[in-house]
Amino acid sequence: xxxxxxxxxxxxxxxxxxxxxxxxxxxxxxxxxxxxxxxxxxxxxxxxxxxxxxxxxxxxxxxxxxxxxxxxxxxxxxxxxxxxxxxxxxxxxxxxxxxxxxxxxxxxxxxx
Amino acid sequence: xxxxxxxxxxxxxxxxxxxxxxxxxxxxxxxxxxxxxxxxxxxxxxxxxxxxxxxxxxxxxxxxxxxxxxxxxxxxxxxxxxxxxxxxxxxxxxxxxxxxxxxxxxxxxxxxxxx
Numbered sequence: 034x035x036x037x038x039x040x041x042x043x044x045x046x047x048x049x050x051x052x053x054x055x056x057x058x059x060x061x062x063x064x065x066x067x068x069x070x071x072x073x074x075x076x077x078x079x080x081x082x083x084x085x086x087x088x089x090x091x092x093x094x095x096x097x098x099x100x101x102x103x104x105x106x107x108x109x110x111x112x113x114x115x116x117x118x119x120x121x122x123x124x125x126x127x128x129x130x131x132x133x134x135x136x137x138x139x140x141x142x143x144x145x
Numbered sequence: 146x147x148x149x150x151x152x153x154x155x156x157x158x159x160x161x162x163x164x165x166x167x168x169x170x171x172x173x174x175x176x177x178x179x180x181x182x183x184x185x186x187x188x189x190x191x192x193x194x195x196x197x198x199x200x201x202x203x204x205x206x207x208x209x210x211x212x213x214x215x216x217x218x219x220x221x222x223x224x225x226x227x228x229x230x231x232x233x234x235x236x237x238x239x240x241x242x243x244x245x246x247x248x249x250x251x252x253x254x255x256x257x258x259x260x
Contacts, residue, residue: 065246067246075251075253076149076235076237076253076254077188077235078251079248079249079250082246082248084246122187122188124188126246128193128201129242129246130239130242130246130247131176131178131195131201132190132201132203133249134190135187135188135189135190138187138188
């Protein structure tokens with residue numbers, strides 16, 4: 034079945050550091066790709082999506098580019114803040130956005 | 146005001162019992178979902194409903210039954226509870242814009258503990 038792999042389980046950074054979280058997917062079709070963020074005690078929140086090759090999604094300074102050849106959708110942010118501390122999930126859907134398949138999540142901790 | 150309400154926030158049950166998790170959304174959406182998150186597994190899709198009809202079911206067990214009594218309600222009935230059912234259950238909703246990959250909005254979750 035379809036799956037999403039996030040390489041980093043935990044990332045520890047200082048403010049103004051550059052963030053990269055690697056996301057690779059495996060799917061039989063041509064899925065849409067998403068990034069969600071989850072804060073403690075809350076449900077996941079949508080960050081952005083991309084639905085075709087080379088499309089860039091972005092929000093709140095975060096961005097990722099759909100790479101069909103590399104089957105990747107890596108999340109980046111140039112300068113993180115303490116408020117970016119959260120769990121980040123990469124996800125895919127090949128059913129028009131209905132059934133999201135999530136990766137295992139990456140916990141980002143940013144210290145001042 | 147919260148746009149997606151899940152009740153209760155915490156739930157403790159004994160093995161073999163039955164519980165119903167409540168979800169109401171006030172976003173005007175016509176698609177609703179259930180997901181599960183446990184320590185052992187990441188966020189896991191369970192069901193999707195559109196216009197109160199089941200669209201997708203990724204749950205192998207018939208012990209999990211969604212119930213949609215109103216357009217903005219999607220409850221989850223769980224029977225014959227097992228300790229492995231212990232998890233946080235998230236309800237979500239979106240516009241039924243299949244192909245447009247509409248954003249899903251998640252509720253705060255119900256944390257279920259089965260003893």
